[in-house]
Amino acid sequence: MSRYESHFAGLPVAHLHEIPHPKATRSDNARARKPQAPLPAAADAAWALRVPGYQAHETYEEYFTRFLETVKTEDVPAIVIGTWGEHGESSATAVRLLCEQAARLPALRHLYLGDISSEENEISWIQQSDITPILTAFPALETLVVQGGDGLTLDPAVGHPALRTAEFQSGGLPAAIPRAFGAGAFPSLTSLELWLGVSEYGGDATVADLAGILRGDGLPALTRLGLMNSEIQDEIAAAVGSAPVVSRLTTLDLSMGTLGDEGAEALITGQPLTHLTHLNLRHHFIGEAMRRRLLAALPGVDVNLDDPEEAEEWGDGQAWRYTEVAE
Structure with a gap:
């Protein structure tokens, strides 16, 4: 990588x-x-x-x-x-x-x-x-x-006065990292990217662990947020629908994960996202009809819907979605 x-x-x-x-x-x-x-x-x-x-x-x-x-x-x-x-x-x-x-x-x-x-x-x-x-x-x-x-x-009590860009690339990110960025003061941070990953490789963050980031109290300068590569991408999309931090963003990145029709519906019916410049949903499991609805709902927004994936059928008839990066 x-x-x-x-x-x-x-x-x-x-x-x-x-x-x-x-x-x-x-x-x-x-x-x-x-x-x-x-x-x-x-x-x-x-x-x-x-x-x-x-x-x-x-x-x-x-x-x-x-x-x-x-x-x-x-x-x-x-x-x-x-x-x-x-x-x-x-x-x-x-x-x-x-x-x-x-x-x-x-x-x-x-x-x-x-x-x-x-x-x-x-x-x-x-x-x-x-x-x-x-x-x-x-x-x-x-x-x-x-x-x-x-x-x-990362100690949740720590903040940082000057940090502008933070990227955490993983196949499984411990919940301590999003908790720390949600709890600490990062007044200069403009871009935060978290590859949340899968539970099999230690990605144990839940939507509750993202709550501080989604409120954005300690992130007043944030304009780009990536909550990516997650096996709970639909749940994250639903949380984004009412997250205060989103109104300040120009770029929202929910790519690399298991986003499907349910998550896409949440993005359409939640708070307006028409103020965004970029919405990155690359590597997703959204059906063609829902993709058309998304594009129609966000005129003027650069929506990346590249790399549509097909869920894999398991022996029990259940469909399995996968993140772009795991092991």
Whole structure:
């Protein structure tokens, strides 16, 4: 699921040069000794911090130390944290090391925690941890992207004065994350995207856990809301129909989930959505007749109804809908 392999926050992603290492093979060391292009200026890149999940020549801590010694960290605007160790190891060490060096990263504004491709680790197998220290250690942070939900938690008492964009990509997002964004004060947040996922992979958030977000009391600047990739997408659509936060939005994203005719009906009969600029319902289970009704009810709104899906029939005759991203 890696989305920022080459760029993040509008900046090219830069990696430290390979170095000869006692544990490396002769061919690896020969490659590392070849002339390599100069590193960019610290302020001109998003810096990748990652080690392979297997046969790594350095531990994550060794790589991080080399980053501190090599790059003018006081100018670094963006960091992309990828694999931090062997499969099954949580992000706790990566989070701790980053937060311990917050004073050396005063310009950090954009952070991606878990830029891990499916070839390296499936999204629902990524082991995350408590990310509360990130929000407390970096009060000027503007962008936070987190991939993976297993073990992920956030103190519901925490808020953040400067955060503008928050994205949580998962096949199963713990309820602690939407609760925290519904309970805390995020006065600068304009875009919030949550991939809620499925219960099989830890996605245990209910509509009740979204209540604080849907009220929007601590989210006065929010204009884009994504409650996506959910197996309870119809219930979410019904809740959106009376949610106070919706009147302030320009973009509502309910894509990637199991939205069907029931949820679409709720969007039509609930509060007016004609003020929206974009309504994203891509990857859905809405029938053709209901799709026509939706489009007729929302003239002037850019409604994305791409990727219609067909429910799969189970042996007991029940129809099964699926989210776009699970494992």
